[in-house]
Amino acid sequence: MKKLTVLFALATTPAFANEGPFFSLQNPEFVVVIGFLLFVALLTYLKVPGMINGALDKRAEGIQAELDEAKALREEAQTILATYERKQREVQEQADRIVEAARVDANKAADEAKDALKSSIARRLAAAEDQISSAQASAVKEVRDSAILVAIGAAQDVIAKKMSAADGNALIDAAIKDVGSKLH
Numbered sequence: 322m323k324k325l326t327v328l329f330a331l332a333t334t335p336a337f338a339n340e341g342p343f344f345s346l347q348n349p350e351f352v353v354v355i356g357f358l359l360f361v362a363l364l365t366y367l368k369v370p371g372m373i374n375g376a377l378d379k380r381a382e383g384i385q386a387e388l389d390e391a392k393a394l395r396e397e398a399q400t401i402l403a404t405y406e407r408k409q410r411e412v413q414e415q416a417d418r419i420v421e422a423a424r425v426d427a428n429k430a431a432d433e434a435k436d437a438l439k440s441s442i443a444r445r446l447a448a449a450e451d452q453i454s455s456a457q458a459s460a461v462k463e464v465r466d467s468a469i470l471v472a473i474g475a476a477q478d479v480i481a482k483k484m485s486a487a488d489g490n491a492l493i494d495a496a497i498k499d500v501g502s503k504l505h
Contacts, residue, residue, distance in 0.1 A: 343351055364370065484492075 341348060346352060
């Protein structure tokens, strides 16, 4: 009803007065208004606004479904991301443990190598000291043997100079008797 009031108000305005009566089929504005009203009535009769509302509702439902799916995918992606972050932390912790174990093993191996080197050096020093003491004992023996030979030679020279042949024969006879008594 409000629309008709507006149309009547337009029809009585001075701008429309020159062209003749508004409610005449000769007036193009009136024909356009009638055509427009018929078009709106036809759209209403064919329930086009309901179809448009239905299409918009379907579109809204489709968008809502897509939003729900996107939300579900986002939650799934966040779950997967959290899983991978947890796995990455676990792998990092495991790598840290492996590195620490390797560091401990390397330090232990270095300490063992130091100990082995120290014991090897100690063995070599002991062997060297044994060789030195053996060489020293051998040198002392050689010096003693040489001293004994020199002393025997000097004693022979002294005895040979001071002893006569008769004294030497008596000494040999005494030695033979002594050996004979010791052997029997």
